[in-house]
Amino acid sequence: MQTDIDPRSLIGRKAFDRNGAKIGTVDEVYLDDATGEPEWAAVRTGLFSRDAFVPLEPSELAVEGLRVPYDRKLIKDAPDFGVGRHLSPEQELQLYHHYRLDISAPVSDSRSPSPSPSPGEDLGRVAGSPD
Incomplete structure (x- = not known):
C-alpha cells in the first residue's frame, strides 16, 4: 500500500475483496508502534457484525x-x-498466520520500503480516533 497516504483517510472507506465484492467499511487503522506505518485495517463487515482485521500490505x-x-x-x-485497543504480538502473529503472510520477507516494490514488524512488536491502535 502507498505509505504516503494518511491512514485517517482510510477510515470510512469501503473495502472490497479480490473479486471486487464489498466486504465492509474501514472502521479503524492500526499503526506499527516502531515505524508508525499503517499495518492493519479493521473492516466492519456488516451492520450487526464484527470487525475483521485485514493487512494493508499487500492491499491497494x-x-x-x-x-x-x-x-x-x-x-x-x-x-x-475486537477493536479499540492495541494488537498484542500474539494477536498479530495469529493474523500473519491466518493470511499466510511471510513476516520475515522484506518489502520490495517501487516505493520506499518500510520495515516489516517482527512478531514481537506491539501494534499501535488506530489512526484518527480518540483514545
Whole structure:
C-alpha cells in the first residue's frame, strides 16, 4: 500500500475483496508502534457484525476504496480481537498466520520500503480516533 497516504483517510472507506465484492467499511487503522506505518485495517463487515482485521500490505487503495487481495470468506474468518485497543504480538502473529503472510520477507516494490514488524512488536491502535 502507498505509505504516503494518511491512514485517517482510510477510515470510512469501503473495502472490497479480490473479486471486487464489498466486504465492509474501514472502521479503524492500526499503526506499527516502531515505524508508525499503517499495518492493519479493521473492516466492519456488516451492520450487526464484527470487525475483521485485514493487512494493508499487500492491499491497494483505489478510487472506489480499499482493495484487499483475499477472498471474502477468508477475511470474514479472520481471528476476532475486537477493536479499540492495541494488537498484542500474539494477536498479530495469529493474523500473519491466518493470511499466510511471510513476516520475515522484506518489502520490495517501487516505493520506499518500510520495515516489516517482527512478531514481537506491539501494534499501535488506530489512526484518527480518540483514545
